[in-house]
Amino acid sequence: MIDDLTRALLGRLGGSDAAPGSLAGVVVLDITRVVAGPYCSMILADLGATVIKVENPDDPDYTRTFPPLLRGGDEDAEPLSGFFAQFNRNKLGITLNLKSPEAAEVLDRLVQRADVLVENFRPGTMERLGHGYERLRRINPRLVYAALSGFGQTGPYRLRPAYDNSAQATGGLWSMNGEPDRPPTRVGTIIGDLAASLYGVIGVLAALRHAEQTGEGQLVDISQQDSVLTLTENAVVSYTVDGEIARPLGNEHPFVRPYSLFPCADGFVFFGGYTDKFWRLSCDTFGTSADWDDHPELHTMAGRFDAEVYREKVHPMIVRWFAHRTKAELEQLAGDLVPLSAVKDIGEVVDDPQIAARGMIVEREYPGHGTLRTFGSPVKLERTPPHTAGLAPGAGQHTAAVLEDLLGYSAAEVEALRAGGAV
Template sequence: MTDASKGPLDGLVVLDLTRILAGPTATQMLGDLGATVWKIENPERGDDTRAWGPPYADTEDGIQDLSAYFLSANRNKMSVAVDLALPEGQAQIRKLAARADIMVENFKPGGLVKYGLDPDTLRKAHPGLITCSISGFGQTGPNREKPGYDLMAQGYGGIMSLTGAPDGPPMKVGVGIADVMCGMYAATGILAALHHRTQTGEGQSIDVALVDTQMAWLINEGTNTLMSGKIPERRGNAHPNIVPYDVFDASDGHVIVAVGNDAQFARFCDALGLGPLHEDPSFVTNPARITHRDALMLHLRPALTTIPAATIIQKLEAAKVPVGPIHDLNQALATDQAKARDAVIEQTQNGATLKLLGNPLKFSATPVQYTRPPPRLGEHTGVVLGKTDTEND
């Protein structure tokens, strides 16, 4: 019988040499799934994001090293303070690598070579080790030496050219989505490498970059451009391939309408009293609506501005047309749906109650466990470095 108190990655050890967001996102995912994660931090300042506040956790000792930013990507980890610049620190990392299954790092390409801790060196000593290197542009290519930040990746990789109002400037996504998605790709790659090792006993190195992954999740807009050769326009909240699929002004706020097919469009028009609009040859099919997008909006936008948002939602839901509100973060995280799905969890650290975003994965046999709150700097140094080679946590 499966032990539901253990995650699917129970027994695996991750040596985490990452900081900021992309790497910590990947390693937090592995920790949420049950792996033991040793987060290596500079003894003096720790992960840079510890100081990226306010807000900070209101701990009993008053030390402000748990910013909300840091808390977002560092639960289920053990903090080990090691100075990589010192020979002693390098020796400690080599000993930990011998006990680890996975090493994740986000130094500049080649940045660990001078310490003798680069993936090639570690894997020569430990052929079963899986290493994952996260960087801005990857380990190869003409831009490999350039620093990688989320904003720069969003700009270089094209997503900013698609985001924002049609008559406005290019706009970044409101959160560090290039970092987060890179972390998700990294976690997926690590899991695939683990399966390969299970079959062959062989570890391997993974090279994943913010810009590469950002280009990969251009999705339909990327393939639209590749197939047509046309540079897509910024459309604000509108969809390039579906109409109407947008944010509309209601009489008292805003509402999302996402009409996915022609039958839904007919029901949309009927529900909101738009008469025979759906019978007009210019609007009867989705390709026609795309061609005549501007003309259709001249009908739709004035009509919806006369109706309260709640009424639009009620009528369209009854007509089985996709529709929804636009919540602010307080509203979103307090919805009944969010509560039912454990979107918010609580942990405690040094007397502080930490409200964190939950992991969205729902396992039937090995549910996600929140065993450790985001750690204080160096909290587990003695425990981890003092363990024998057969002990992991």
């Protein structure tokens, strides 16, 4: 059953009518900014945790100013960053100056009540502020402390400043992405941040289970570089086994063919009919009987995988199949038989019927700003579905509520902390 504290805090988010999530009753302190940390804690919030986002009153999360900006009818209201709102939904927002002695006492009391703390500062920052893991674990031995950083808490790079591009560069992904014989190209999204977020969630959930069984918390140390390395598919084993260095291949797979991007009448499609079964179906679906009957050398994967055979025979055949058909026509022909997908821009994706059927675009009204549509949750749980309709908090919006309801401060004490600059 959801506890009264969680019910009260969720009620302040406007989400008390939602079914309690799998993490109902888990309290998370979110001392993060930008994406890697906020996205990690947002996923925990979607799954039912009570997430308290802690920001500096004089220097809140600077993604609050990132575009796109949602402007409503209230000309006096500050515009709302869709970027910030997307990664901070379902959270309570408080402000706390971690350099203030008075704020340190508040944080200690929060830590006593928390199950998880997530931070994404450079290693050593929380220690310099007096809030490092070794001290906080003495306050709460069951605390799960998740630290997300560019290079992790150990190793010779640990103190280097890092962004997503740093992880793509040092994790190997950048070197192998792009077109052959051209400079490498970064992956077109912040994959280093996002991968660290996802591994952070996995680490937190594993550590929470251990804490629930033993009463013992632990440090969850997540490196963006480590996270990116695990996304390089077969690059590591190709090097350690055969000494091969992965290079940019464009839209080609290292050895599987056909498994690539192909042009069509109104854009591009991905086609991956590389198995023997799919190749036979593809010849029947897109081509003619002659495409199969006249080319027995293409009946096996080994034959189709050969680079020269693919270049001289397979690729031209597929180009001929697709050239005069639209994306929609090809998808309709492929149906449930052959792996073919239209390459869709984000507008087409947002309006895609499969995305709609999966509830992957969620809509929420922000008073004074209008309606914001963001991505939903890919985690589908039968009994405890994620709650994705919560709002992102204003900076310090719930400071008084959290300090009074969660920690037992009086209204006068909160005002004194505010007057002193601690909150």
